[in-house]
Amino acid sequence: MNISNSIRVRKRSNQLVYWMVCLFSFIAMIPLFLILWDVASKGYKNFNLSLFTEVTPSSMDALLANMNGDPIPGGILNGITGSILIVLLAILFSVPLGLFIGIYLSENRERKFAKAVSFLTDLLQGMPSIVIGIIAYAWAVKPLGGYSALAGSVALTIMMLPMIVRSTEETLKMLPHSYKEAGLALGSSYTNVVFRILLPSGFGGIFTGILLAISRVMGETAPLMLTALGASVVNWDVLEPTSAIPLLIWDFYNDPNLVDLVWSSSLLLLIVIFILNWIAKIVARKWKI
C-alpha cells in the first residue's frame, strides 16, 4: 500500500469514528427526551393550582371524579410540605457534618485515618438506598418509637453526606496552596484561615455540591418508605409520620383511581430538580476562582 492510500484510509476511519460518536450521542438523548415529553404531556392536565394547595384526595372522591369525567380533585400539598421538611432537616444535619469531614480530608491527605475515611465515603456513595433506609429504620425509627420526618431526614442525611464530603474535599484541594500560606503568614490562626479564606474561596464548588446532593435525595423513595412512611395530611411535626412527593408518586401508582396524579407529581419533581441543577450551574460559573 502506498502512502497516499494509507492517509485516505486513516481519513475515512477518522470520519467513521466521528459519525459513530455523533450517532450514539443522539441515540442516548432519545430516552431522555421521551421521558421529559411523556411526563410533561401527561402531567400538565392535573398541573394546576389545586396541586399545590390541596392535600391528596381520597380514593373514593377520585373515583367519582373519574366517572364524571372531571379532573381529579385535590393535590399533593402534604407531599410538598413533607419533602421540604424532611430535606431541610437533612440539610441541617449533613451540611455541617459534610463540611467538617471534607475539610479534614483535604487537610490531612497523608494520614491513614483520612485515607480510611475517604475510602468509606466512596463506599457510602455506592450504598443502595434501600439499605440506607433499613439502617435509618434501626437507628431512628426504632429508638424514636415510630415513623417520622426526623427518621426520614436521618436516611437522607446519610445519602447526602458522601456527596457533600467529596465536593468540599475536591474544591478545597483545588485552591492554590498559597492562599493558606498567605493567611498564615499574616499571623492568622489555622481556624481563621479555614473559615475566612479557604471555605469562602471554595464557596462555588461546595455550594454546587450541596445543591446536587439535595437534588439527588429529593427523589429518593425507598429510604423514606421505611422511615417517614407518609401521611395524608400536612404535617410540620418532625416526630410524626410525614409524606413526601416521591412517596405520593408511589401511592398514586398503586391506586388505580389516583394513577393520573402520578404524572403531575412527577412533573413537579422534575421541575424542582431541573431548577436546582440550573442554580448549581449558575453558582459554579459565577463563583469560579
Place this chain on the structure above:
Amino acid sequence: MENINNNNGMEPILQLKEVSVSYAPGTKAVKDVTTDIYPNTITAIMGPSGCGKSTLLRAINRMHDLYPNIKTTGDILLKGENIFNFDPMEVRRMAGMVFQQPNPFPTMSIYDNVLAGYKLNGIRLDKKEKDEIVEQSLKGVALWNEVKDVMSKRGSFLSGGQQQRLCIARTLALKPEILLMDEPTSALDPISTNKIEELLLELKNQFTIIIVTHNMSQAARISDNSMFMYLGELVEHGNTTQMFTKPKNKRTEEYLTGVFG
C-alpha cells in the same frame, strides 16, 4: 564566615545562629547559616535553584512549622529575642512575607484585602482606623491613586503587578519589623517588576527587607547586601557592590560570571 562591616555601629535587627533546616532526617537543605542583618537595608539572597534560599527565608517566619517533616535547628533572633520563644502566629506578624505568585484573597475586596491581617487576627477596628490603615498602606505601595475608586472590587480584578503591590500593602498594614520576599517579581512583567523594585527602595526607609531572587541584576540594582548560597551553605555575605566587583569566594565569582547556576 566573614561579617559585613557597613553596620554603622547599629545593632543587627535579625541574627541567624547556626540555622539548619532539614526536610528528611540526615539531609540538610540549609546548613549552619550564621549571619546578621541590619535594619533599613535590603538583603538579596542569591544562588542556583535548590540551594536553600527560599528554605532559609521561610525559617525566619517559621513557615516550616506547618509541615511536621521539616525540622529547623539553631537560633534566630529578631530584635535580640529568639523567635522560637514566641508563638509562630506572633512571629509571622513581626516578619511579613510576600510570595512569588501574587495571591490576594479572591473573595475579599481590595479594601478588605489590605485589612486581611487584622480580620484574620480578630483585631477590631473602627471605620476611621480602617480607612486610615488602608489609605496609608496603599499609598505606601503606590497603589492608592490607581484603586481608590474601585475599593469594593475584588483583589483579583487588578493586574498582576497591582495584585503583588496589594499583597505587599496587606503585609505592610500589620507594620512588621522585617519584610521577607520570596522572588516577588518572578511572575511579573518587566514594567511591574520595575515598579516593585522602586517601591522596595522606598520601603527600606521604614522596613528591613530580605529578598530571595533568581535575578542577579535585580540583586545588583536594589540590594545593599547580598548573600550567596550554594548547596545549603551560605558561601558569602557582604556588600553588594563589593560582591559583584570583587567576590571573595571562588564559587561566588563563578556563579556571578555564569560558570554555573
